[in-house]
Amino acid sequence: MAESEEKPYAPSARRLEQAREEGNVLFSREAISAAMLLVAVLMMVAFVPASAARQGAILRGLMLHAGDGDLSPQLAMRVSLRAALTFFLPFGGAVATFALAIGLLQTGFLFRLSALAPDPGRLSPMKGLSRILGASALMDALKSIGKCAAFGAIMFWQARSLLHESASLIGYSLPILLARLMHAIVQVGAALLCAQIVFAGIDILWNWQRRVSKLRMTLQEVKEEYRQMEGDPHIKGRLKQMRARLARQRMMEAVKTATVVVTNPTHYAVALMYDQKSPSAPRIVAKGVDDVAARIRDLARRNNVPIMPNPPLARALFPLPLDTEIPIEHFRIVAAIIAQVWRIKRGMNR
Known part of the structure; x- marks a missing residue:
C-alpha cells in the first residue's frame, strides 16, 4: 500500500x-x-x-x-x-x-548482450539478503x-x-x-x-x-x-503527422454527406454543407488542392454529391479554415449554386 x-x-x-x-x-x-x-x-x-x-x-x-560369432x-x-x-x-x-x-x-x-556483462551490483550482500x-x-x-x-x-x-x-x-x-x-x-x-x-x-x-x-x-x-515527449522533436513530428492524418480522414468522411463540391475545376475543390433546418450559413467541411482535390471529387462522385465548377468561388473559399461559415459577400453565389443543386435533385427524383 x-x-x-x-x-x-x-x-x-x-x-x-x-x-x-x-x-x-x-x-x-x-x-x-x-x-x-x-x-x-x-x-x-x-x-x-x-x-x-x-x-x-x-x-x-x-x-x-x-551367441553368434558375427555379433561382437x-x-x-x-x-x-x-x-x-x-x-x-x-x-x-x-x-x-x-x-x-x-x-x-x-x-x-528480446536479445540483450549487455545482460551477459558482469554486474558488481549483483554481488552486494544487502541486495542478496533482500x-x-x-x-x-x-x-x-x-x-x-x-x-x-x-x-x-x-x-x-x-x-x-x-x-x-x-x-x-x-x-x-x-x-x-x-x-x-x-x-x-x-x-x-x-x-x-x-x-x-x-x-x-x-x-x-x-x-x-x-x-x-x-x-x-x-x-x-x-x-x-x-x-520530454513534448520537447522531443521526433515525438512532436509524429504527433503532428498523426493529427494531420486524423484531420484528413475526418475531412474525407465529411465529403460523403456534403451538399455540394465547388471546383476550380481541376486545381481546387471545396465541399460545402448546408442544413435547411439550421439558421447557420453553409459551412466549409472539406477542401483540397491538386491530389487532395482529385480525391475529394472522386469521393463526391462515388457518393452522388453534386460537383459545381466555379473557379472564382473555389479560389475565394479555399484559404478559409475548415468548419467555418462562408463570408457574407459569397452568400448570393453560394445560394444560387445550392438552389441549382436542389433543382437537379428534384428533377432526378421525378
Missing part, C-alpha cells in the same frame, strides 16, 4: 517500452515448465509407443544373436547406443525446442511447497491405483503390461500438467503484478515524461 501511495500512477506505454529495452519483461519459469510438460505428455502419446516398439525389436534381435560386443554396443539416441533425442529435442520458443515468446524475442527475504522469495517458497504437495498427492493417487490393480494384471503378457504402464504414465503426466498450468497461471499473475507495481510512476515522473 505504501508503494502505491508513493507511486499512484500506472506505468505509461513509454515507461513499459523503456523497461523492456532494459530487459525488464514479464517472464514466468512456471510457464516454461508447463510447456515442457505439455510436450512431454504429447510425445508420450504420439511418439513413444511406436518408437518403443522399434527399439524393443532391435534389442530382441540383439538378444537372439547374442562393440557392434552390440553401437547398435544399442544408436537405438537409445533415436529414442531419446527426438523426445528431448522437442521438449527443449518448445521450452526455448515459449521463453522467446515471453520476452518478445532477494532472499523479499516477497519474491516468499512467493517462490510457497509455490515450491504447493507444487510438492500437489505433485506428491498426484503420484500417491496413481501409485495406490496401480497397487490395487496389480493383482488383476498377474498372468498378462508383457505387451499388455507395458501398455497399462504407459497408460498410467500418461495419466500421471496429464494430471501433473493440469496442476502445473494452475501454478503457471498464478506465477504469471504474480510476476505481472510485481512488474507493474515496480514500474508505477510518481506525479513528478509523469510530468517529466510529458515534458
